[in-house]
Amino acid sequence: MTESPIFEIFDGLPRQGPGSNECTEKAFNLLSSLPAGxxxxxxxxxxxxxxIHLAKICNDCHITATDIYQPFLDxxxxxxxxxxxxxxxxxxxxxxxxxxxxxGEFDIIxxxxSIFILGLEKGISYWKQFLKEGGYMAVTENTWFTDEPSSKVLQFWQDIYPGIMNIPDTEKVITAAGYDIIDHFKLPASTWHDFYSHLEKRVHDISDSYKENTDAEMILSFNRKEIELFREYPDEYGYAFYIFRKNANKCPVTDK
Structure with a gap:
């Protein structure tokens, strides 16, 4: 058994979050004038x-992939x-x-x-140093798709990720950090339903392994609640893909 129920759960999934090869490719195709190598x-x-999909569709590239959990990388x-x-x-x-x-080591980040772990503003500000001038960044971020979320949904997100914003406010944060917006698009709800179908099965399969482990049972219970909530309110929130470019001519806006 691995050291944490979080790793145990996600180690068994084809993806560790909602997404699809189609969305990855759509975002990549918004990038232009990529250098050789x-x-x-x-x-x-x-x-x-x-x-893997980026390596397939970008014929002349090298990808450095990072994660904190070595078994994922293996x-x-x-x-x-x-x-x-x-x-x-x-x-x-x-x-x-x-x-x-x-x-300035990379052309694309x-x-x-994953960026929710740091928070959008902190993530794009810290990672920016590793990006070449004019380099691209492409991230998926939790996003409101309604201005009036249901109270149950609002409470859920205030508890786990109070930094969630709508698309215009997210793009303001990106621009203020010294980037030019290229485009954005919403990930379809089907990417979440597919991810949750795998997650739900995984939670069920390992639940018996963590009986009487209070911390683990809380995590598993949270996963069940998260799945149930999205199935009830699939149009109110989700991931949006944001594609933007490091601006060589502008300094980040510091006064807010």
């Missing part, structure tokens, strides 16, 4: 389904070997708030389903 940093990659490389892509992917076990890279 494009260097991509995939932060919080999990088992790397999006990493699974990623196992899959990369199967796909014949292991020569174009390197893994680094590191925390997303303490990355061991040089300034990619983060699907």
């Amino acid at each position: 494009t260097k991509i940093l995939d932060i919080g990659c999990g088992v790397g389904m999006q990493t 699974k990623l490389m196992e899959n990369a070997v199967k796909e014949g892509l292991d020569d174009r992917i390197t893994t680094v076990c590191a925390s997303m708030d303490d990355l061991p890279f040089e300034a 990619w983060a699907e389903g």
Whole structure:
């Protein structure tokens, strides 16, 4: 058994968050004028389904994939070997708030389903140093899709991620951090339903292993609540993909 029920749950999933190869490819296709030998940093990659797909669709690139949990990275490389892509992917076990890279090392920074761990503003501000001038960043972020969320939904998000914003306010934060917005799009609800179908089965399968473990049972109970809430209110919130570019000519806005 792994050291934490969180890792135990997500280690068994094809993705560690909502997403799809179609969404990954749609976001990537919004990038233009990529240099030969494009260097991509995939932060919080999990088992790397999006990493593998990026390697497939970006013929002349090398991807450095990071995660804090080594077994995720091991699974990623196992899959990369199967796909014949292991020569174009390197893994680094590191925390997303303490990355061991040089300034301006990457052309693209990619983060699907992970930036919420730091929070959007902190994440894009810290990661910016690793991006070349004019380099791209593409992230999925929790986003309100309504201005009047149900009280149950509002309370849930105030408890777990009070920084959630609507699309215009999210883009204001991105612009203020010194980026130019390229585009955004909502991930379809189907990506969440697919993710939750795997998560629900995983929670069920391992629940007996954690009986009488109070902390673990709380996490599993939370997962069940999260799944139930989205199925009840799928139109009120979700992920949006934000694609933006480091602006070489503007300083971040510091007065708020």
